[in-house]
Amino acid sequence: MAESLRQERALNDIELEQKLAKKSLDRNMFWRLLPLLAPYKGRIAAIIGIEVILVGIIFLRPWFVGQVIDHGFIQTAKGLVLNTPLLVWMALGMGLTWALRFAFAAVSQYLAGSTAIHILNALRVRVFRHIQALSIRYFDSTKAGRIISRADRDVDALEPLLIQGPPELLSAVLRLVGAAFALWWISPKLLLALASITPLLILGTWLFKRISEHNWARVAEARARFTAHLVETVSGVRIIKQTVQEDANEARYSALVDDFNQTLVKGNIRTGWFLPTTQLLSTVGQAALLLAGGLGIAQQEMTVGQLAQSLFYVHLFLGPLQELNELLERYTSGASSAQRIFLMLDTEPEINDPAIPRNPLLPRGSVEFRDVVFGYQQDGSRPVIRHLNLQVAAGEVLAIVGPTGHGKSTLVQLLTRFYEVQGGAVLLDDVDVREYPQQVLRRKVGVVLQDNVLFSGSVLHNLRLAAPDFSDEELIRAARDLGADEVLERLPQGYQTEVGPLGSFLSHGQRQLVCLVRAYLGNPSVLVLDEATSAVDIHTERRVQVAFRRLCEGRTAIVIAHRLATIRDADRIAVIWHGEVKEIGNHTTLIAKGGAYSQLYKAYEEASVPEPDSLRSVA
Ligand SMILES: Nc1ncnc2c1ncn2[C@@H]1O[C@H](COP(=O)(O)OP(=O)(O)OP(=O)(O)O)[C@@H](O)[C@H]1O
Incomplete structure (x- = not known):
């Protein structure tokens, strides 16, 4: 039944909005969200600043570890002794980085959360105002559930993308670039060893992004369809009872939910290989780096502390590549919500007030x-x-x-x-x-x-x-x-x-x-x-x-x-x-x-x- 429902569909959600807006689909609609952020430039800059500091802190920790390994014990005439001042400083430094991490996380959450509320509420009100201004013909041809999806779920879907998305993306890019520099600085060999798997990782991420973009559009469409059916049922519940259509109506709802779940599961299966693929490539990358590192130590080009330090940098390098997938998924789901919201906002009311209105002073009523x-x-x-x-x-x-x-x-x-x-x-x-x-x-x-x-x-x-x-x-x-x-x-x-x-x-x-x-x-x-x-x-x-x-x-x-x-x-x-x-x-x-x-x-x-x-x- 779910298959037949998919086939009976004449116009999908976006096509319908496109038709009503009389506009073709512009995949760059996402960028039209940016002006919404403009009034909160200061706060967003603060969130980004905090993210930069947090990344800086992360890079300090491996250095502390490397220092402890290489200089934590001092060779003296009496044998190996603990380098207490260094250990104390390093422990204090480590503690401080964690204290800052906690403090900034709270501030960043507060700033991001309160900014999100303001931005999304402004967008919600704008969508609401637009809905009220649309002409009756729009409501004749658009199901109530679809309209509610725009003002509710689609706006919600923008939150993780709009607010946490940019700082997280920045943090991922900074960690990636920073880790590459750090590895290069320890030994170019280490970076080259890791670089061998990087093109494959980037290619994989790009491929999965394309797949997930399709998935999200299908999932959102399937969701809008069962929401629309639910809204229709709620408003027409008396007629449904009167005509004893409960069973048939429930069967249709189940089929729509089933269609949604199948779309979701198929999408997850398609993207489910992303994680194992990246994990496998990461393991290969780490093995290559350890080999290069072992060679470096044997040739006395680097210390054991530096190799240990570089293992942390490997994680800082590979982690963001994997995070990018999650961010890209969020981007694609948010972008398709943004598309639907803007297509609706672009739908011009068919009936508008005249440029030069008239209003006879003496109304008679003819x-x-x-x-x-x-x-x-x-x-x-x-x-x-x-x-x-x-x-x-x-x-x-x-x-x-x-x-x-x-x-x-x-x-x-x-x-x-x-x-x-x-x-x-x-x-x-x-x-x-x-x-x-x-x-x-x-x-x-x-x-x-x-x-x-x-x-x-x-x-x-x-x-x-x-x-x-x-x-x-x-x-x-x-x-x-x-x-x-x-x-x-x-x-x-x-x-x-x-x-x-x-x-x-x-x-x-x-x-x-x-x-x-x-x-x-x-x-x-x-x-x-x-x-x-x-x-x-x-x-x-x-x-x-x-x-x-x-x-x-x-x-x-x-x-x-x-x-x-x-x-x-x-x-x-x-x-x-x-x-x-x-x-x-x-x-x-x-x-x-x-x-x-x-x-x-x-x-x-x-x-x-x-x-x-x-x-x-x-x-
Ligand atoms: N929103 C609409 N979209 C499409 N067709 C419509 C719409 N509203 C009415 N019609 C069609 O327009 C025609 C005239 O409808 P209208 O409601 O004006 O008739 P009426 O003479 O007032 O009927 P009644 O006496 O039953 O109220 C009908 O064929 C109806 O199906």
Whole structure:
């Protein structure tokens, strides 16, 4: 199954981001991380400075050992005696190097840790800000889990690379070069013996780096896929339970996790030979050095102390070569995270504010759809709205009706500029909606949807989002004006009731009422109600209808409804059919005309009259 999942994939993570960002993949994106470090130049310089001191300290220790071996005992007339002053100095020196090691390690950790927090938090906020600014179309085509991966895991993956990576790399290079010099200084023979295996080590490291680069891209992709599935499951858990899809859903998740694990294991197998290879080469290198050293001692070119000292330098030379592998792996995993983050940050919002925005001083609320053409496919292959013309006068109540899927809600999306028209224009107060700053436009057009969303917090907290400066009393008064108070006061803690995540602790009807009051508080010049009262019971609905008329006073209202009884009183009713206005007029004239509206109305009335059987079953 995991194999089939891999094959069914149309676009991988990076390809998808590439497509959305309309940019080709640039492997050097990693370097774009460097400006993030700029504000912390001082701290980073301190971390690097500490690393240099620590490397210097490491090089002192073998020298102490060499001194003790060669000069720790002095040949006197009485025989060999301990060179006590030298031993004491060397022991003190050794102790001091360890004390410095501990002290600097703590300082370095503190500096690196606190710098990391600042840099990564700044990046996290930047990613978050960008996510909020992206256009709705991005969210249509990108799974939530993928987006969360960017802001969460991908940012985390940069930490070891960005902060500890550069000092560790510097330390490795310094130790490598320093050890080479030290060996050369003791005897060029030693360095040459070791150099015999170095090209092989470098070649091996380079090969493994290439393999691990591929591995990391595959592992990250597989991980993003199962995270995306998890997020979808969490948000759609009710539907999954309702349709009894738990087993099938779990099987799919297991397959995705399995795919991830297989990718990980295969990757580990491929890179697993790196360590034994380098260990083997290191052993050969040490043997060559000991041979060269033995020869040097026999030819009295070097002392035993120097050979012992050189063994430490061998470790200082070979160790960094092996560490480089780990650092390179970190680099490749971080680089692929950086690629994904920057590809997302490079995705331009499809909808932007105009360079010179307009905002008429006297908002009236007239709306016009002028020869509008629109389809959700960007290539215009499947138009949903086809050359639609519709004018709504300021203060008018216009109802939009029509069969499902014919484009009613799409008109609202175009009015609030969640999508851009592909032809024609949408005008608010005779100004193209593209000329308004988006936030201004969306404040002018209040929308209450059928599937309303609230934010965690109390009912009052949610109402206050529309009117931040209002007191509790003013918010409650607004609810009362609208006739929502009776229902909302009956909640367990009244207006202080917690609504839960996305408002899930409230019923559909209660949620809609809160949203209606929220829209009322926003005081928009155009109010759009998309099936907004459909979940409210008959009793509540009547109250809302009365209040709704009040709410419409002095502003334009566009009401999208399937339950035609609720819109009979509208000033005009437009029938939308295959993305066009098929009929327009008031209820009486449209019924008299006997066209599309009268058919819809007849069908609605027939469906609304309860059949005797169904009444009995309710009883
Ligand atoms: N985000 C989207 N991406 C792609 N297609 C979409 C999207 N939203 C809607 N559509 C499609 O556009 C068409 C019109 O949808 P729209 O929601 O405007 O219909 P509607 O008339 O409001 O339907 P309903 O009465 O059921 O709410 C439908 O075919 C729908 O599948």
